[in-house]
Amino acid sequence: MTEEFASKSAAAIDRAKAEGRAALVGYLPAGYPTVQESIEAGIALARNGADLIEIGIPYSDPVMDGPVIQAATTEAISNGFRVANVFDVVAGITAATDSAVLVMTYWNPVMRMGVDEFARRLAEAGGAGLITPDLVPDEAHEWFEASDRYGLDRVFLVAPSSTPERLDMTVKASRGFVYAVSIMGVTGTRTSVSSTAEDVVARAHAAGAERVCVGLGVSNPDHVREIAAYADGVIVGTALVAALRDGGVDAVGQLTKNLSAGLGRAAAEA
Amino acid sequence: MVDAPTAGSEENVADAFLQGGPSLRNASGPYFGSYGGRWMPESLIAALDEVQDTFEKAKADPDFIAQLKDLNKNYSGRPSLLTEAKRFSEHAGGARIFLKREDLNHTGSHKINNVLGQALLAKRMGKTRVIAETGAGQHGVASATAAALLGLDCVVYMGAEDCRRQALNVARMQLLGATVVPVTNGSQTLKDAINDALRDWVSNVEHTHYLLGTAAGAHPFPAMVRYFHEVIGEEARSQILEQTGKLPDAIAACIGGGSNAIGLFHAFLDDASVKIYGFEAGGEGVETGRHAAAISLGRPGVLHGARSYLMQDEDGQTIESHSISAGLDYPSVGPEHSYLADIGRVTYEAVTDTEAMDAFSVLCRTEGIIPAIESSHALAGAIKIGHRLTEGKENPSDVTVIVNLSGRGDKDVETAAAWFNMLDEEGHVKGTTLSTRKPKGPTERTNEAAVDVNEDQN
Numbered sequence: 001m002t003e004e005f006a007s008k009s010a011a012a013i014d015r016a017k018a019e020g021r022a023a024l025v026g027y028l029p030a031g032y033p034t035v036q037e038s039i040e041a042g043i044a045l046a047r048n049g050a051d052l053i054e055i056g057i058p059y060s061d062p063v064m065d066g067p068v069i070q071a072a073t074t075e076a077i078s079n080g081f082r083v084a085n086v087f088d089v090v091a092g093i094t095a096a097t098d099s100a101v102l103v104m105t106y107w108n109p110v111m112r113m114g115v116d117e118f119a120r121r122l123a124e125a126g127g128a129g130l131i132t133p134d135l136v137p138d139e140a141h142e143w144f145e146a147s148d149r150y151g152l153d154r155v156f157l158v159a160p161s162s163t164p165e166r167l168d169m170t171v172k173a174s175r176g177f178v179y180a181v182s183i184m185g186v187t188g189t190r191t192s193v194s195s196t197a198e199d200v201v202a203r204a205h206a207a208g209a210e211r212v213c214v215g216l217g218v219s220n221p222d223h224v225r226e227i228a229a230y231a232d233g234v235i236v237g238t239a240l241v242a243a244l245r246d247g248g249v250d251a252v253g254q255l256t257k258n259l260s261a262g263l264g265r266a267a268a269e270a
Numbered sequence: 271m272v273d274a275p276t277a278g279s280e281e282n283v284a285d286a287f288l289q290g291g292p293s294l295r296n297a298s299g300p301y302f303g304s305y306g307g308r309w310m311p312e313s314l315i316a317a318l319d320e321v322q323d324t325f326e327k328a329k330a331d332p333d334f335i336a337q338l339k340d341l342n343k344n345y346s347g348r349p350s351l352l353t354e355a356k357r358f359s360e361h362a363g364g365a366r367i368f369l370k371r372e373d374l375n376h377t378g379s380h381k382i383n384n385v386l387g388q389a390l391l392a393k394r395m396g397k398t399r400v401i402a403e404t405g406a407g408q409h410g411v412a413s414a415t416a417a418a419l420l421g422l423d424c425v426v427y428m429g430a431e432d433c434r435r436q437a438l439n440v441a442r443m444q445l446l447g448a449t450v451v452p453v454t455n456g457s458q459t460l461k462d463a464i465n466d467a468l469r470d471w472v473s474n475v476e477h478t479h480y481l482l483g484t485a486a487g488a489h490p491f492p493a494m495v496r497y498f499h500e501v502i503g504e505e506a507r508s509q510i511l512e513q514t515g516k517l518p519d520a521i522a523a524c525i526g527g528g529s530n531a532i533g534l535f536h537a538f539l540d541d542a543s544v545k546i547y548g549f550e551a552g553g554e555g556v557e558t559g560r561h562a563a564a565i566s567l568g569r570p571g572v573l574h575g576a577r578s579y580l581m582q583d584e585d586g587q588t589i590e591s592h593s594i595s596a597g598l599d600y601p602s603v604g605p606e607h608s609y610l611a612d613i614g615r616v617t618y619e620a621v622t623d624t625e626a627m628d629a630f631s632v633l634c635r636t637e638g639i640i641p642a643i644e645s646s647h648a649l650a651g652a653i654k655i656g657h658r659l660t661e662g663k664e665n666p667s668d669v670t671v672i673v674n675l676s677g678r679g680d681k682d683v684e685t686a687a688a689w690f691n692m693l694d695e696e697g698h699v700k701g702t703t704l705s706t707r708k709p710k711g712p713t714e715r716t717n718e719a720a721v722d723v724n725e726d727q728n
């Protein structure tokens with residue numbers, strides 16, 4: 001991993017590491033249900049134990065997302081969400097907390113704004129970088145340049161199906177951390193975390209990744225505990241979105257607190 | 271906004287490009303100029319590599335080629351005819367119009383060419399299940415057919431709106447043993463069906479092949495789907511030479527994702543004298559915003575794995591397309607078409623719902639052929655270019671045009687009947703409900719049988 005400057009995501013994960021635990025990464029969509037409430041929900045994530053916050057850009061064709069996130073992002077768009085609002089959400093959360101805030105986005109909205117312009121505005125808003133579910137390093141020339149220019153993290157995904165060559169290449173291309181997909185599938189809660197996740201993490205570590213976080217299907221403290229035993233961070237999405245949907249910002253805070261109990265943090269914390 | 275040349279300027283651009291330019295045939299991908307590529311989740315890259323590798327090996331394997339040829343000939347009924355439409359010609363300025371009869375293929379459209387090829391590849395990869403998206407239902411029917419033939423499980427994703435528009439094809443797929451999943455996300459049409467098929471593929475990639483139905487998507491799909499359809503143009507080229515002794519002045523096809531079109535175009539790409547036209551769905555008119563003319567009015571972006579012309583808003587959100595034709599109701603287009611548009615080799619124009627339905631009616635009444643509404647866009651285009659190319663010509667019949675009749679219109683009878691005002695308030699064909707006899711038993715028995723089949727599936 002290239003590390004020519006201080007990566008905000010890496011720093012957040014390392015802070016957790018220094019406390020002897022894995023980092024908690026919480027996902028919520030920007031603009032859901034409104035821009036203001038998504039800022040409040042992001043702040044609730046941070047205040048209740050999320051070390052990194054992943055803010056998704058609602059997109060018309062989210063092929064990596066299951067029904068819960070699809071429904072939320074569709075609602076955000078029909079409530080008037082505009083892509084540029086994501087910078088307000090990032091700025092709103094970073095102003096109020098110390099968490100590293102990344103944006104998770106499908107690639108076309110970035111391309112449409114212009115990769116450079118998008119990166120400039122994200123950096124200005126205090127964002128840490130991008131997680132790109134449908135951008136593989138093979139197509140990322142423009143993003144390499146822009147992320148270097150503005151000092152942003154490039155979080156690419158690795159999957160159980162990634163070949164050793166691709167894993168190697170993706171680990172080298174990433175900055176901040178590597179996102180290990182726990183299973184072959186889309187976002188959504190699942191009753192158990194697949195054992196393939198541990199293997200992917202081990203392979204990514206072996207390929208030289210210093211920080212590997214696991215996402216997809218993680219929804220309760222037991223999952224968190226299981227993954228925290230071998231990964232550097234645990235990513236929770238759908239369960240948080242469902243909490244926001246059903247119980248608003250307070251429910252997000254409560255669930256985050258429960259989840260962070262699985263991190264192996266020194267008990268005194270809460 | 272569009273770099274593609276307008277109708278008046280293509281002669282010079284195309285000629286300039288072709289004089290001494292490199293061959294445009296057999297472009298292998300992943301890129302077509304700046305288009306194409308693999309804008310896909312990492313989870314699917316290994317599967318795409320496997321498809322590509324299997325495809326490359328199969329292409330070089332005489333056994334595979336022989337198997338495909340045999341199916342094309344003895345199952346689909348290839349070669350398809352090239353029929354001169356003599357009475358239709360009068361509506362196209364007197365130009366001689368030749369129809370490439372993909373409507374006569376088994377299952378009623380060109381879609382079977384690609385499906386047989388990919389289903390054979392699925393078997394080679396040891397996959398036991400195929401999934402497909404479908405708009406008009408033709409690709410779904412073709413996929414269900416090939417799956418039945420080769421003993422594969424088949425699940426077809428179809429927008430709920432398209433299920434309604436093409437109910438007959440839903441029943442056909444079910445009769446063939448496929449499971450049809452109505453997609454209620456987004457615009458409930460083709461693009462959303464592709465999204466759900468991709469979600470399924472990501473989750474089941476180990477034993478499932480995604481049988482993509484058009485020359486779009488991530489590499490290797492655009493080049494591979496084209497390869498399986500190249501037979502259309504190869505046949506048409508030798509048939510027209512045989513029937514007229516010369517190359518055509520122009521060829522025309524409709525553009526959904528672009529598979530029937532690229533299949534016809536490919537054989538003619540290096541024939542500088544042949545003008546090539548792709549007709550996109552202009553819906554209610556491109557000025558209304560309710561259309562599916564991605565090349566004419568879109569701008570480059572990424573959707574479903576490829577960079578190509580795309581109907582999108584200022585935020586990069588995909589704009590819903592609109593067309594009377596379910597098979598053309600797609601907001602993007604295969605990447606090779608975007609490239610051919612930019613370099614000026616192919617001219618892309620929009621044809622409205624009304625123009626297409628007029629051409630539909632003309633073909634029915636002049637030739638005794640009911641075309642698919644998709645193909646009717648190509649017919650409407652042929653009427654336009656026929657007039658254009660014969661203008662001022664002493665002998666209009668010197669001008670010859672090949673139109674890809676990509677499918678038959680049986681599936682569209684209901685849509686057409688509604689369009690031409692042939693239905694009463696209850697949606698019945700006017701004048702068909704006058705019988706006073708009680709319906710007989712068999713109707714019901716058939717229904718029960720159909721339900722049973724369904725329950726077996728689920």
Ligand SMILES: Cc1ncc(COP(=O)(O)O)c(C=O)c1O
Binds near residue numbers: 406408525645676
């Ligand atoms: C008869 C027919 N023609 C054309 C199309 C459009 O697809 P493509 O552009 O890939 O040929 C379809 C798609 O469903 C179709 O059924």
